[in-house]
Amino acid sequence: MSNRVKFISTAAILAIVAASPVLADTSDKRIALSNNYAGNSWRQAMLESWDKVAGAAVADGVVAAADPFTTAENQATEQAAQIQNMILQGYDAIVVNAASPTSLNGAVKEACDAGITVVSFDGIVTEPCAWRIAVDFRQMGRDQVTYLAERYPDGGNLLEIRGLAGVFVDDEISAGIHEQVADTNFKIVGSVNGDWAQDVAQKAVAGILPSLPELVAVVTQGGDGYGAAQAIAATDRDMPTIIMGNRQDELAWWAEQKAANGYETTSLSIAPGVSTLAFWVAQQILDGQEVPKDLKVPFLTVEQDGLEAALETTPEGSVANVEYSLDDAKAVIEAAR
Numbered sequence: 001m002s003n004r005v006k007f008i009s010t011a012a013i014l015a016i017v018a019a020s021p022v023l024a025d026t027s028d029k030r031i032a033l034s035n036n037y038a039g040n041s042w043r044q045a046m047l048e049s050w051d052k053v054a055g056a057a058v059a060d061g062v063v064a065a066a067d068p069f070t071t072a073e074n075q076a077t078e079q080a081a082q083i084q085n086m087i088l089q090g091y092d093a094i095v096v097n098a099a100s101p102t103s104l105n106g107a108v109k110e111a112c113d114a115g116i117t118v119v120s121f122d123g124i125v126t127e128p129c130a131w132r133i134a135v136d137f138r139q140m141g142r143d144q145v146t147y148l149a150e151r152y153p154d155g156g157n158l159l160e161i162r163g164l165a166g167v168f169v170d171d172e173i174s175a176g177i178h179e180q181v182a183d184t185n186f187k188i189v190g191s192v193n194g195d196w197a198q199d200v201a202q203k204a205v206a207g208i209l210p211s212l213p214e215l216v217a218v219v220t221q222g223g224d225g226y227g228a229a230q231a232i233a234a235t236d237r238d239m240p241t242i243i244m245g246n247r248q249d250e251l252a253w254w255a256e257q258k259a260a261n262g263y264e265t266t267s268l269s270i271a272p273g274v275s276t277l278a279f280w281v282a283q284q285i286l287d288g289q290e291v292p293k294d295l296k297v298p299f300l301t302v303e304q305d306g307l308e309a310a311l312e313t314t315p316e317g318s319v320a321n322v323e324y325s326l327d328d329a330k331a332v333i334e335a336a337r
Contacts, residue, residue, distance in 0.1 A: 031054070042272050054276065069086070109127055159192075163193070217243070225253075241265050277328065
């Protein structure tokens with residue numbers, strides 16, 4: 001064996017370093033989650049996913065902190081104050097599920113001006129300095145009507161259950177529903193706000209039902225299908241086709257009806273685990289990666305033949321879910337380039 005030692009010149013070392021991408025170390029970076037609402041199973045699952053994935057990243061030393069905060073009321077002014085407090089606390093990135101697409105823009109701009117990365121998801125913001133992660137909520141509305149048009153080509157009367165008034169998600173899903181209805185034989189004969197919560201939806205539907213004609217279907221936004229079914233079951237009406245939103249109680253009711261009488265529908269929603277994608281996107285931006293400002297993720301759909309499998313993996317009181325890894329986030333980022 002040769003005893004000769006090969007030496008690499010300083011110039012060669014510098015050339016190798018220069019050719020390699022230099023990324024920031026995020027082990028000392030602190031990320032905060034600003035959430036405006038936690039009053040339904042989707043939001044609870046979203047927070048649980050954040051704690052699981054972001055908490056593991058903290059334990060592994062990927063980041064120094066990943067602290068979640070939820071406002072007491074769904075008020076944009078309160079969330080803006082929350083974000084301003086995060087700025088004062090010196091967080092390096094703020095991940096936001098926003099109460100309004102525009103009302104938080106001032107606080108978001110303040111964060112950006114302070115050198116803080118802002119990533120919005122689900123309820124996104126329109127401030128140009130922020131990143132946005134969303135499904136195509138308008139398409140989600142269209143897809144509901146497309147599914148119903150295939151089932152009922154002659155059309156019929158629809159009841160629309162909306163979400164939280166004034167929130168981007170509610171506006172977009174509703175707009176998609178109305179756009180698609182215009183190209184069909186359906187007619188929206190009533191609309192109520194269910195606030196994405198089963199108890200609110202049940203009360204709202206029960207209140208409007210006496211004034212409505214026969215319904216062929218109910219279009220929804222998630223967190224409202226089971227409540228609608230309960231309200232209608234309490235009457236002598238035939239059960240219409242209710243579009244579901246991936247909540248466990250919706251899937252369980254659907255499975256019971258399917259077994260009893262062959263009830264058919266579909267279920268779709270954004271996965272609560274999108275919060276974990278937003279976490280990893282924020283981490284990647286802090287790590288020096290070039291990330292497009294607008295990222296899209298597919299919504300999670302449960303079809304008739306996949307119902308039992310989805311229900312089996314969805315905990316009671318929760319929502320069908322997908323959580324994202326760092327590699328998943330990199331793939332989403334790459335797909336947007």
